[in-house]
Amino acid sequence: MTSHATGAPATARRRDARNRGRRRWAYAFVLPQLVLVAAFTLYPIVMTHVYSLYEWPGFGPLDRFVGLRNFARLIGDELFWNAFQKSFVFMAGTVALQLPLALFIAILLNSERLYGRNVYRTLFFIPVVTTSAVIGIVMRSIFASHDGLVNNGLLLLGLIDRPIRWLSQGDTAMLALVLVASWKWLGIKMIMWLAGLQSLPVELYDAAKVDGANYWQTFRHITVPLLVPVGVVVLLFSMVDALTAFDLIFTMTEGGPGFATEFMELYIYRYAFTSFAGGLPQLGYASAAGVFFGITVFLISLALSLLARRVSRLRR
Amino acid sequence: MPRARPTLLLLALLSLTWHALAQTTQLTMWVRTPETVELLGQSVERFHEANPDVRVRIVPFAADAYPGALQAAISGGDLPDMFQVHNSVPVPRLVSLGLIQPLEPHFSEGFRDRFDPATWWEGSTTVGGEIYAWPDRSFRRASLFMYYNRHVMREAGLDPDDPPVTWDAFAEQATQVTEAGRGRVYGLHLGFTSGWFNERVIMQLATTAAPAHGVPAEHLPGRMVNWTTGELFDPAGIQEAVDFFAGLMETEAVHPDFLNTGRSQATAQWAAGQAAFLFDGSWRLQELLRTEPDLDFGITMLPSLRGGPVLWGVEGGSQNAFAVPERSPNVEAATRLFEWLSDDYYPLLIEGAVDLTPIPALNADDSLYTSEAFRELVRLTELGTVVLPSPVMENAEQLETIVRLAGKTGTRPFGESMQGFLAEGRFDVSDFLAGYGTQQREFLAEALEEAQAEGAAVSEGEWIFPDWEPTRNHY
Incomplete structure (x- = not known):
């Protein structure tokens, strides 16, 4: 009895010591990643917030603390609101075009009766792996008013009687960007939808067939509801792609004409790293713009996640 | 023993190379004016032949990418041995931040006197009367x-x-x-x-x-x-x-x-x-x-x-002048290069139809003008460019x-x-x-x-x- 009583705590102690050792090893293995995350993710985020409180060109001493003055200046800057609005217009355009189109193509390519579907999948995926800057430069000549492929095609088809100045007018430049960005990222969204479609249980479709449901009814009452979780992921990825299309925009329109396609990334870049308007770079002000926009995007993502969770709950 | 010979030879070779490298001053030069990159490169090649103890590496930049690169180098304390100034960070600002050093003490006597006096312009190439930047061409530059x-x-x-x-x-x-x-x-x-x-x-x-x-x-x-x-x-x-x-x-x-x-x-x-x-x-x-x-x-x-x-x-001075960072230990080699370029590269500016030089005697040398179009450009520049x-x-x-x-x-x-x-x-x-x-x-x-x-x-x-x-x- 005594030996048993003294043996149990000893075993527990040994187990605790073993667990402690394991934990130490676990921390040791996690530590490098933690250091990397702290250095390359947390530190830049924290410092961006700090810089946003200073008037600072990006060099020299960080000694001109201005509090929230950079944010106040943002509020009154019509170009900031222009870029803010344009970013969301572009995002809405690409998301609205990409999501249904990618789903439609995924459904077509999911059909076992389609001959050569792997070739089509590859063709749709090629733009995804092509460098955005190259696409931007090529698209600039494709959308050119003088001898551009798009205009020549439309003229040949008799759809227009004079060339459209695609990239020289604000609205058409935005439209061209939306079309090109949607085409560029269509392949990856199609693959995501395809993965979702291929994971749907076949039994449900068999049961629907037995119940006499037609294609449209099956699509509406089985495919769409089951694809909602995948749809949320595709939506988030589409939003992220639209908000990080700097290289494509920079090479295709440079934010122009004027500020018609100047999105937040370009706005921040100009203030942070160029002598925009002939003055010193303004990293402090650009940081404030980044913080403001970052918080907005975070709130939108949060709202979307909550909405998706609510939809899932309602479905259950 | 015979097998060890190649190894020994290799070691000896490596040692000699290392020794030679250690004796050589390596300079990096940032250039943001594409029209002068080739001419500077030609002149630097000849400088290497005359100065085997110095190696210069020219790093060309696209004009629009330069301010960002300069800003990153300044904030990272990583400015190259010689860099072209940019109006986003004017020379007086660089001096007040303690980022560049005066070149005047390193130039040979009488060097500054060969130039058009307006080349040494307060707030552009000089601060407090002392030379801080070497001009890459004449200040009388057309647009x-x-x-x-x-x-x-x-x-x-x-x-x-x-x-x-x-x-x-x-x-x-x-x-x-x-x-x-x-x-x-x-x-x-x-x-x-x-x-x-x-x-x-x-x-x-x-x-x-x-x-x-x-x-x-x-x-x-x-x-x-x-x-x-x-x-x-x-x-x-x-x-x-x-x-x-x-x-x-x-x-x-x-x-x-x-x-x-x-x-x-x-x-x-x-x-x-x-x-x-x-x-x-x-x-x-x-x-x-x-x-x-x-x-x-x-x-x-x-x-x-x-x-x-x-x-x-x-204004006088130069909008594209080269400066040397305060921390650079190679200022002597850099100024030696600037003096070389003043003799060897400036004439190339006229021969290559790029721009006028800051040395009036060279600009007056008719034999350097190889293009009629450039002569016309110089004439038009004189008509339309005014010192403010x-x-x-x-x-x-x-x-x-x-x-x-x-x-x-x-x-x-x-x-x-x-x-x-x-x-x-x-x-x-x-x-x-x-x-x-x-x-x-x-x-x-x-x-x-x-x-x-x-x-x-x-x-x-x-x-x-x-x-x-x-x-x-x-x-």
């Missing part, structure tokens, strides 16, 4: 010109030896080219996508509509100072320049892609015969002479409202105001706004100009106030030069 494609003019029934001088004549000829071109050829082409370039085009054209008012200048970007009144931005003539473009757009006399075409691409399209006239910088000439040897073209001034000169303001007044020359403490002013930018930059207005077809820009002018006035007042708060004895009156005449060199 924009009109290039004309003789072949296209001939095809359109125009006299290729009689390019238009006034806006009316230009509009007429450009329209004639467009009509004859039937949608394949246009009157004018220019790459109107960079803010600084758009600004120069509009402001330089404006000087012809209101010559007694402001003159744009590279050292005062975004501004058009009327030195008689001390206004940082005098909008007189700008609306007329915009109207000139509006007219060309309405008659489709300008290339339909000019608002979204880069300058290099516009030049290539013009050279390929898509337009008769091209507005571009003086720096384009050497490129055309090199890459388009068979192109039949001429160079002249931008058209002006009534035929007067198109003005461009300069400088508050710093009146009071050195105004440097503090200049540094403060460099940090102040408007909410709507001029050049990009002009591109936007033309794209929107919004040709009445009077509201914008009024707001822009007010903001510039506020900036000067703030900069003066801040400089005074730092202890500088400066006044607004030092920005007014009642005897200023726009077409005359002030110094």
Whole structure:
């Protein structure tokens, strides 16, 4: 009895010591990643917030603390609101075009009766792996008013009687960007939808067939509801792609004409790293713009996640 | 033992190489002016032969990428041994931050005396009278010109030896080219996508509509100072320049892609015969002479409202000078290179049809001029480039105001706004100009106030030069 009583705590102690050792090893293995995350993710985020409180060109001493003055200046800057609005217009355009189109193509390519579907999948995926800057430069000549492929095609088809100045007018430049960005990222969204479609249980479709449901009814009452979780992921990825299309925009329109396609990334870049308007770079002000926009995007993502969770709950 | 021989030989070789490398001073030189990269490279090759103890590596930059690279190097404490200054961080600012060192003590005696005295300009190449930056060319540097494609003019029934001088004549000829071109050829082409370039085009054209008012200048970007009144931005003539473009757009006399075409691409399209006239910088000439040897073209001034000169303001010193970081231990080798380049590279500037040099004796050497087009460019430069007044020359403490002013930018930059207005077809820009002018006035007042708060004895009156005449060199 005594030996048993003294043996149990000893075993527990040994187990605790073993667990402690394991934990130490676990921390040791996690530590490098933690250091990397702290250095390359947390530190830049924290410092961006700090810089946003200073008037600072990006060099020299960080000694001109201005509090929230950079944010106040943002509020009154019509170009900031222009870029803010344009970013969301572009995002809405690409998301609205990409999501249904990618789903439609995924459904077509999911059909076992389609001959050569792997070739089509590859063709749709090629733009995804092509460098955005190259696409931007090529698209600039494709959308050119003088001898551009798009205009020549439309003229040949008799759809227009004079060339459209695609990239020289604000609205058409935005439209061209939306079309090109949607085409560029269509392949990856199609693959995501395809993965979702291929994971749907076949039994449900068999049961629907037995119940006499037609294609449209099956699509509406089985495919769409089951694809909602995948749809949320595709939506988030589409939003992220639209908000990080700097290289494509920079090479295709440079934010122009004027500020018609100047999105937040370009706005921040100009203030942070160029002598925009002939003055010193303004990293402090650009940081404030980044913080403001970052918080907005975070709130939108949060709202979307909550909405998706609510939809899932309602479905259950 | 025989097997060990190759290893020993290799070790000996490595040791010798290491020793040689250790004895060699390695210099890195950042260059942001593409037109001089090749010439500097040629001269540096010859420098290596004469100075085997120094190796120079030239790192060329695209002009638009340079400010960001410079900013990153400054904040990272990683400036190269020699770098070209940029107006986003003027020399006085670099000195006040302790980032560059004086070069004067390292130059040989009498070095500075060979130069045009205005090369050593307070706040540009010198601070407190001491040399901080070596000029890569003359301060008397031209800006924009009109290039004309003789072949296209001939095809359109125009006299290729009689390019238009006034806006009316230009509009007429450009329209004639467009009509004859039937949608394949246009009157004018220019790459109107960079803010600084758009600004120069509009402001330089404006000087012809209101010559007694402001003159744009590279050292005062975004501004058009009327030195008689001390206004940082005098909008007189700008609306007329915009109207000139509006007219060309309405008659489709300008290339339909000019608002979204880069300058290099516009030049290539013009050279390929898509337009008769091209507005571009003086720096384009050497490129055309090199890459388009068979192109039949001429160079002249931008058209002006009534035929007067198109003005461009300069100050002494150099807008593209090279500086050496404070921390660089290689300042002696760097200044040795600068002295070499002053003898060997400057003549190449003229021979290569790039620019004038800061040494008058070289500019006067007729044997260096190999191109008639460059001779014409020099002649036009003398006609249209004027040395502007400088508050710093009146009071050195105004440097503090200049540094403060460099940090102040408007909410709507001029050049990009002009591109936007033309794209929107919004040709009445009077509201914008009024707001822009007010903001510039506020900036000067703030900069003066801040400089005074730092202890500088400066006044607004030092920005007014009642005897200023726009077409005359002030110094």
